[in-house]
Amino acid sequence: MSTDDPKTLVSTQWLADHLQNPDLRVLDASWYMPDSGRNPRAEYDAAHIPGARFFDIDDISDHRSDLPHMAPPVEKFMSRMRAMGVGDGHQVVVYDGAGLFSAARVWWMFRLMGKFDVAVLDGGFPKWQAEGRPIEDLPPVVRDRHMTVQRQNQMIKDVTQVAAASKLLDYEIIDARAPARFKGEVEEPRPGLRSGHIPNSKNVPFGTLLNEDGTMKSEADLRAVFDAAGVDLGKPAITSCGSGVTAAIINLALERLGRDNHALYDGSWSEWGMYDDLKVAKG
């Protein structure tokens, strides 16, 4: 069973116990792969945890970039959060409709913005629903709340920094994509991208960090997964995936293990796979 920690992961029971807390904010951060056929906004409109706001990962991003859902500029994050009534002094709980898929990305984004009172709901909406807990289809009543933001630049890496780490081996680069994509055995879902992985990166598919029901594995099991992948947990880490969403699940797992020196490569394979002048490893 998970240990409730309002800075990483909380159980459905913890959320149920705290749902009436006036300084609690719940966010539905559902986002699915374009080919999944699911519409996260429509699903939210139909059913969500009482009081939850919908956090649109595609909208709350840097629209000046050509890459998908890059981290937003601080001003944009602040103004969107203020409009959603999320601000200073709030404990935030994020969930998604897949169990754990995109919620960790928003957990990471809050931390990037210097807001550390944020946790992922363990097991997400499926577990909440399966336990027969209350849901509603009403939009929340939102009041503006001021938010002060301090961007934590050490938590995000760009291609230059990842390219350097790939050569210097001073970071563990951990890739959350499925093994077939990591090995370069299948085409990338996004057209025009090369197949393979960043040289010297390790593969920890995000699914291996989760139990069957979408909850996160115990610390001992997480440790075993990283060990099996050859990840040196003593080293600082950079996480990566297809577009920077599921990579954050690795960051969450590392944080659960008490590691605090981990960053996310925001461009991820959408960027690395695009440039012919960057080396690609296969197998």
Add this chain to the structure above:
Amino acid sequence: MTPLFDRLQDQPADAIIGLMRAYAADPRPSKIDLGVGVFKTPEGLTPIPRAISAAERRVMDAQTTKTYTDLAGDITFRRSMSDLVLGVDYGEAPAIATVGGTGAVTLALDLIRGAVPTATIWVPTPTWPNHLAIIRHRGLPLRPYRYAENGVLDLDGMQADLSEMKEGDAIILHGCCHNPTGIDPTLDDWHAIATLIATRGATPVIDLAYQGFGTDLDTDAAATRLIARTCPNTLIAASCSKNFGLYRERAGALIATCHDTSAHDRIQGTLTALNRLTYSFPPDHGARLVSTVLTDPDLRADWIAELSDMRSTINDLRSALADALRLATNSNRFDAIATQKGMFSRLGLKLDDIATLREHHGIYMVGDSRINIAGLTHDTIPTCAAAIAKTIR
């Protein structure tokens, strides 16, 4: 016996001048010069400001003699420069015309050396490399102080270093548009810095080479004025090269402010003697053009308008470059370029990257990755940004 000239040592090549030569010799038409600190129009020209041309015609027609002027330099020039730098409300300050802003810096150092032979000169890291060279040439002890790191002001480091200043030491400050980083302290930061300098009993030497290139003439002088109000003695080296487009005429002024006005005559005498001891009389032509522009309301208004256009050109290029680099690198590491001030920014590139940009892309910048923003055009920014992004991957 060793003849004199055999004792001379080879001088280190001046990085910027060497870069100018290499650029000139590069046959590629797509080459881009981001090296030397000169304002350029989109056509790559460094024009003579309209008001300066008009003043030059006026001086040519009216001037009847080339006999010596005042040892301290023309009085109208000194007054109008003092007003420009300190504001018209300040009143009179001792000043001399000098051989450009560099001449003013060297004479300021000579004044300090004469008064306090043991003075240590504190220099920001980074700074204009010639500051270091001319301090060393004078045999003055030099101490670097932390100024900017990773594209942001290191105020804590700066204050920690400067708390070791001794009474009588002097400190080089960039009044605005810090060269090479483009990073300026806020007025609150300046207040803390000036108070620290005054408390330590040190003398600020303000290099004001870009007044009017940051925000506007008065805002760019605000730090200088604040320091002059806070510190009992301040030396200000004001250059007319960039803001009046008078690069080759070598027009500048050394201005001294002193809270004890009874010392003004002694200070003025010392400044004048420094001119006399160094080259007798300061050059007059560029200085006369400046004072003609500053004292004629129409010319002055036109100059301010043209200076404002130059500034907008640079600031537009800054925004465009920051946008293009954000798009090309998918990161915000270059965002600060948009808000930095003046002609320069430092990209923070490695020496290898700078060499690659020069060899493969014909983009020339100094070895500390300082770029002259005005060397870009809206046409060259996309290729330049793409080249930088490719190089640092």
